[in-house]
Amino acid sequence: ILNVEQSPQSLHVQEGDSTNFTCSFPSSNFYALHWYRWETAKSPEALFVMTLNGDEKKKGRISATLNTKEGYSYLYIKGSQPEDSATYLCAFGGNNRLAFGKGNQVVVIP
Amino acid sequence: EAGVAQSPRYKIIEKRQSVAFWCNPISGHATLYWYQQILGQGPKLLIQFQNNGVVDDSQLPKDRFSAERLKGVDSTLKIQPAKLEDSAVYLCASSLGDIRLAYEQYFGPGTRLTVT
Numbered sequence: 001i002l003n004v005e006q007s008p009q010s011l012h013v014q015e016g017d018s019t020n021f022t023c024s025f026p027s028s029n030f031y032a033l034h035w036y037r038w039e040t041a042k043s044p045e046a047l048f049v050m051t052l053n054g055d056e057k058k059k060g061r062i063s064a065t066l067n068t069k070e071g072y073s074y075l076y077i078k079g080s081q082p083e084d085s086a087t088y089l090c091a092f093g094g095n096n097r098l099a100f101g102k103g104n105q106v107v108v109i110p
Numbered sequence: 111e112a113g114v115a116q117s118p119r120y121k122i123i124e125k126r127q128s129v130a131f132w133c134n135p136i137s138g139h140a141t142l143y144w145y146q147q148i149l150g151q152g153p154k155l156l157i158q159f160q161n162n163g164v165v166d167d168s169q170l171p172k173d174r175f176s177a178e179r180l181k182g183v184d185s186t187l188k189i190q191p192a193k194l195e196d197s198a199v200y201l202c203a204s205s206l207g208d209i210r211l212a213y214e215q216y217f218g219p220g221t222r223l224t225v226t
Contacts, residue, residue: 016112031209031210032209032212034214034215036215036217042219043113043114043201043216043217043218043219043220044153044201044203044217045217046214046215046216049212049213049214051212068149089152089153091152092122093210093212094208094209094212096165096166096208096209097166097209098153098155098209098215099152099155100144100145100153100154101152102150102151102152103152109118
């Protein structure tokens with residue numbers, strides 16, 4: 001069983017504030033770390049796929065970092081907007097399988 | 111490009127009945143996945159196909175679940191007979207290659223199954 005932990009499980013953020021959350025994963029047999037955004041009533045959508053230790057990726061106001069040696073990734077949202085409200089899923093790619101965490105549920109309060 | 115299509119979007123059945131879900135992946139995507147997402151948990155891989163061959167079905171409850179991928183394109187997932195604990199969202203996803211190549215997955219809208 002591949003243990004992927006995401007924290008915090010849920011958070012409320014005031015519009016305009018920045019926030020971040022953590023994904024912890026096994027530090028062995030690593031292939032890739034994925035982040036997906038899942039808005040209510042929509043399909044999960046890929047944000048980032050990271051493969052190298054120290055990788056940093058950015059898409060608009062959202063960015064992510066990767067530390068494969070210690071087994072964690074951070075996702076940052078800068079200047080949160082109501083449209084950022086969603087569940088953010090991280091997934092660890094290892095042992096030829098993608099294992100998902102439970103997600104970080106984000107609600108941005110206008 | 112067209113996304114991953116799934117049907118039906120919603121299904122309500124009684125326990126011990128049968129149900130089938132259909133998925134049409136993005137054209138050209140060799141790898142197809144079926145996930146089960148129970149409320150409050152992350153998606154759990156049920157089965158992974160590479161073209162029309164099964165790569166991983168270790169978490170598929172084979173006494174009641176079955177899946178096939180016809181001619182390496184469309185796929186169906188069947189539950190027979192359904193149990194109450196099968197209530198979940200069933201997600202289909204596809205990608206150009208498998209996880210070792212670090213391809214992102216493209217998801218369909220999911221089928222929300224309620225077993226009463």
